Amino acid sequence: MLRKFKIKIDGKEYMVEMEEIGGVAAPSTVASPVTLEVAPTQSVPEVAVVDSPPTTTGDTSDAMVSPMPGAILKILVKVGNQVKENQPLLILEAMKMENEVVARQDGVITDIFVNQGQNVNAGEPLITVK
Numbered sequence: 001m002l003r004k005f006k007i008k009i010d011g012k013e014y015m016v017e018m019e020e021i022g023g024v025a026a027p028s029t030v031a032s033p034v035t036l037e038v039a040p041t042q043s044v045p046e047v048a049v050v051d052s053p054p055t056t057t058g059d060t061s062d063a064m065v066s067p068m069p070g071a072i073l074k075i076l077v078k079v080g081n082q083v084k085e086n087q088p089l090l091i092l093e094a095m096k097m098e099n100e101v102v103a104r105q106d107g108v109i110t111d112i113f114v115n116q117g118q119n120v121n122a123g124e125p126l127i128t129v130k
Contacts, residue, residue: 002018004017063127063128064103064104064128065122065123067101067122068092069120069121070093072093072119073091073116075114075116076089081108082108084103085102085106088101089127101126111127
């Protein structure tokens with residue numbers, strides 16, 4: 001690799017070109033085409049959002065409770081809906097992640113204790129399925 005230096009001897013400047021012997025060659029990039037295969041993505045079915053006010057009889061003893069503090073992003077069911085075990089009931093946003101709260105048993109929605117957009121604490125009643 002050829003390098004230029006400015007050297008001053010007795011007050012007089014000289015331009016000197018020097019070649020480094022045994023030095024490491026400067027890295028160079030060679031562009032070459034790269035072919036990538038992209039895995040197909042699975043489409044996620046859209047879930048209908050049900051906007052309804054909380055419907056409650058006041059009894060929260062059998063209610064499903066919030067597993068963590070967060071905000072109710074979507075309520076996916078209404079009072080009177082028939083649900084199956086592990087069916088998503090609502091979406092709880094916590095720490096910028098969307099978490100599904102699912103039915104722990106087959107049954108009918110009897111109470112909804114929260115509104116869409118409401119903040120909840122861990123252990124707060126959400127929905128009753130009987």
